[in-house]
Amino acid sequence: MSHIHLLSPLLANQIAAGEVVERPASVVKELLENSLDAAAKRIDIDVEQGGIKLLRIRDDGCGISEKDLSLALARHATSKIHNLEDLEHVCSLGFRGEALASISSVSRLTLTSRTLNCEQAWQVSTEGQQMNCQIQPSAHPNGTTLEVRDLFFNTPARRKFLKTEKTEFDHIQEVIRRLSLAHFEVAFHLTHNGKTIFTLHPALDEIARARRVGIVCGSEFINQSTPISIEKEGLSLYGWVGFPTFSRSQADLQYFYVNGRMVRDKLVAHAIRQAYRDVLYNGRHPTFVLFLQLNPALVDVNVHPTKHEVRFREARLIHDFLYSSLHRALAEVRPQDHLTHTINTPLEKQNITGKQAGEFLGQAEIGLTPSTRRPLPINQKTYFDTSPTNNLPPLNDIKAGYEAFYAPLSKAEDTQTHTLETPDIPVLGYALAQLKGIYILAENQHGLILVDMHAAHERITYERLKLAMETEGLRGQPLLVPETIMISQREADCAETHQQWFGRLGFELQRFGPETVAIRQIPALLKQAKASQLVKDVLADLLEYGTSDRIREHINELLATMACHGSIRANRQLAIPEMNALLRDMEQTERSGQCNHGRPTWVQLALDDLDKLFLRGK
Structure with missing residues (x-):
């Protein structure tokens, strides 16, 4: 057994690099965080060969002075904390003082910087070995540029673990997307092999921020989500929450930030999963871009070198706040919220294909009204049958009074007639007919509404039972x-x-x-x-x-x-007033866009969608 000895500074830095520098994207993350901490308003990222050959990041931040430049590449050197109290109230993205030292130990690094009041810039370079860094004058505008060339050139074993150029560049783009969502006020410009990939301008108002979210996450996400903003007990949660029907097969559109830092935390994941549990289809993953703000003293970000993990000091408080906020936000989504976003969404993006829609319409054995101007009767005094023929299960120990919550739909008013030119047309419109005893066809201002009548009534009944349970207690x-x-x-x-x-x-x-x-x-x-x-x-x-x-x-x-057992079944023939009563209840019921199993209860086919089915305007 050999004697105990101190590691050389180079080897210590390379070991640290194994924790911090996994791939080119890791370098981009660390350098971008430094730029953001320097209050940069514009950041340019130039990449060559997926970041393996070159990573150049230039910002217009506060810069580094000549006297500090010699320490910038030293290990455990930082300007962001000075004592234990600062460590317990970390407000910056970087603070450990390891990143530049680790990166410089496995690459050829050049750092050039100029502060606002300095007449010239200064530059320092290293080539993966411990040496006295030589500082020399340079030409550079206010701010800092870091060039990282030939990553892992002196650690070939690490270089073998890198993937293809495309894969590595995809990881770099994902890092930039994450940070651009947390810093709307900063402009980002990305090039790869001399080609501009994208430019994100500063987003200083709500519309511009929503536009950036649409660019980063896709316009479909911003169209299929609802904005939220909630403050309670010193906690603030804001952002965008995807509708349950806009779920994904993988958890690849989930961005959660704590005080501007993107994290992946199992407590947060559990709270969000619980909030979606009642409305999400089995095996699907929710989509969201959420920002949690809280006192920095209540969260420990010094858990892992990459800072992807955090530890909350009041874990239960955070969990309950996230769950209750998102659960309530999802419950308050109504058909009109979906409708606002889906009217101009192409048919192929509404979870229903043109072929499926054609099949729905082609099988219609109904007498549609010859004109949209024809008055339609609604709200007649009709109820769904609540007799024993509905095959309701015995309620066992639920009080007999709960039977009223199977009384399916809202009481009717006197018979009225309405036309689609009426200014106050309901969101889900007026029923036209029933298709195959399964679907309700309704007409609203924008086109055709298709409703799965069993799924919709199942959700209405379920919500009433839950309300009764909360009222009566367990x-x-x-x-x-x-x-x-x-x-x-x-x-x-x-x-x-x-x-x-x-x-x-x-x-x-x-x-x-x-x-x-x-x-x-x-x-x-x-x-x-x-x-x-x-x-x-x-x-x-x-x-x-x-x-x-x-x-x-x-x-x-x-x-x-x-x-499920207490709701109307397939092949049950409904009269027009009954269908309209169901539509009105859907408009008022929480989570009515999904059945109890997370499947959609209705879809909108706008006139543009219908025109495409018949090649109108071609």
Whole structure:
């Protein structure tokens, strides 16, 4: 066994580079963060061969003075923190003082900078080896330029792990996209092999910011999302949340920022996933661009060298704030919100193809009104049938009063007639007919509305059952023989700490020993559930996230099943007033754009879409 010795400065820097510099995109991230910390308003990024040959980043920030330039490439040298108090209130993107030293140890690096009040610029260069950096005068405008050439030229083993030029450049673009979303006030210009890829101008108002989000994330995202802005208890959340119907097969359109720093945090991911749980189709991923602002003292960003991870000091507060804010924002989305964005969206971007739409229309065995100006009767005194023939399941321990929440739709007013020229046309329009006993066809100002009547009524019934449950509360049912479970002491302590919380949800837990808990009562609705496993899962959530929705999730699953059985079925023939009553309820019901399983309940076919089906105007 060899003797203990100190690592050489070069080897120490190269080891650090293994943590910080994974690929060219890692270099771009570190250098862009330095430029942003220097209050740059314009940043130019020049890339050659995917960043392997050259990365040049120029900014118009505050620059680095001559006397500080000699320390700029030294390890653990920074201008951003001075003491422990600064470390506990980090407000800058970079602060560890490792990036430039690590990058310079595996590349040929040239740093040129000029401060505002200096008459000339100064330059320093290194070539992947420890030496006394020579500073020399140079010509340069105010700001800083960093050139990184021949990345990993002196560590060929690392260079072998790099991917193709295209792949590496794609990673660089993703880094720039992330940072451009967090810094709307900064202009970004990117070139690759001498070709301009994109230019992002400063976005100083809401319209310009939405335009930048559309450029970065795609215009379809900005068209299929709703803006949010919520402040509570010193926390601020704003940004854009994608509609549940605009989900993706991968989690590749998710941008979450904490005090301007993009992070990937499992607590944040869990809160967002829970908020979407009731409206997202199985296996799909939500889309969002969200910014969380909070006191820097409440978040620890010094968790990982790449700073992608953070640790919240009040984890449960953050989780509950994110969940409640997004859950409410999604609940408040109404058909008119979808309609505002989809009118000018091409048919092929509305989750329905021209072929499918043609099939819908081609199978129509209905008598459409000969003119859109023909009056349509609505709101007759008609209700859906709530007799036992609806095959409603027994409600077991739900109070008999809940039967009223299967009464499906809004009470009618006196019979009226309306035309599509009426100024106050409802968002989902007026029913025309029923197709194959499955779909409702309605006409609004913009064209044709197709509604899956079972899916829509299922959501309406489900929301009413949930409202009734929240109003009446959860009733517990004592077990004849208490069920004893063996758990860890940490879990038992958690169960004892949250005993009142369990009680509000219908559970009664009693601790019998250091690692033993008895279940004496469970919610009446969950009497068929495996209580021991449910309690263990809930305790695991409480220990991991400080909160749990598993009990509510089980209850909601039961209510969703009841709503499914209690809703109108396929092939049920509805009269025009019944269809209109369903449309009006959809316009007022939370989350009515999706059924209980996350599938869409309706789609809009604008006149332009219909014209394309028949090649009109060609």
